[in-house]
Amino acid sequence: MESNIETILQQMMHDHAPIVIGQSDFKESLGYPLPLSYLVILICHKGSALININMQTYTVKIHDVLVLSDDSFALVLKKSRQFEVTYCLIDRSLAADIAFQLPHQLFSFLNDVPRLRLDQDHHVWLSLWLKQCNLINQEAHAYRMLMLKNHLQNFFLKITAHMPTALQRKAQQFSRQEQLCWRFWKLLQHQSKQHRSVSYYAGQLAITPFYLSQICKAVFNDSPKDLIYRQVILEIKVLLSTTNNSIESIASEMNFVDPSYLNRFFKRQTGLSLSQYRKQQGI
Known part of the structure; x- marks a missing residue:
């Protein structure tokens, strides 16, 4: 299992890969700020961790989702021995394609709420979404990137559809x-x-x-x-x-x-x- 995100990011940039999907236990990142791609999705599927995101500390446990960007600050403070996440590292070009038709209030919401804690009804949905994401990523044909883009758009639209009403209002209160x-x-x-x-x-x-x-x-x-x-x-x-x-x-x-x-x-x-x-x- 890969755990050195910095090495993976360097390889991603070298290969000009728009997306990299894998698993990490963050063993080598413990106590260090996480290097991040333009857009990052982290899904916890084992154990738990304490992570500081933009100077606020979050407990991350199974089925929690983190959505971060390259200007986020993320520091793994503590983690259990079993802690493991699936990561989706996404470059600027693909992130722009994904965001093309997404509602703008979503981005303000995710900036305020980088850790998403899904209710039990959505645990099965998240597992199936992740399984399908991995399957699409392993395919080798001309439509792979289009399918990944649509699949990731569906992920963010699902978040938008279930944003708490109070937080939607907060997201609309702009300076x-x-x-x-x-x-x-x-x-x-x-x-x-x-x-x-x-x-x-x-x-x-x-x-x-x-x-x-x-x-x-x-x-x-x-x-x-x-x-x-x-x-x-x-x-x-x-x-x-x-x-x-x-x-x-x-x-x-x-x-x-x-x-x-x-x-x-x-x-x-x-x-x-x-x-x-x-x-x-x-x-």
Whole structure:
């Protein structure tokens, strides 16, 4: 059983793997901050542990789920001899694909509540979900990543559906900076096909591009330019993988001056040409 998460992350980055699933007892991580990928899901299936997450201490036991990000602080303080988790280490690109259609209040909820304690009725569901996740990950065909993305989206939608009402309300009580960031995010979801400049979105929010950059860094830990480009790439991926539209048609829909510019933009962001991505998706 693998236990050195740092080594696994290094191998993940070396292989450019979008997701790594495995098991760990955190034996080598005890007393040290956990190295984390862009998005991390930990599911405890044996024993228990005491883990400090963002300066708050949580008891983690069987069937508990932790959802962390690369800017989280997680320190294993104590653990039982039998403690064991299944981990899903997810890179930025796949995490963005997963989050594409998820409700924004979920992310605020998970920031406030990183440890999810499922009731007994959901223990069987969690075990079956994890078993299916492992089975999908072991398959070797063109649709594996699409199936994993959908499977992980279902996991987060299940969390959303069972968020306590009081916590949903709390998640919606944003500061002014957070409100502006979520308005920016909603604008992106509706207008990224036509607009790709930071100044445009800053104008829509009646703030300066510099202030938009500041609040995006504070709330999302990303620049608005990166967020815009990521959303544009997601929109292009959807059109490439769910339609038979020509590249010329997609370029027009995404407001690119010509197909070659679209292809250069996509390859610069993903490392793949448009035709390579379509082939990778089995289309």
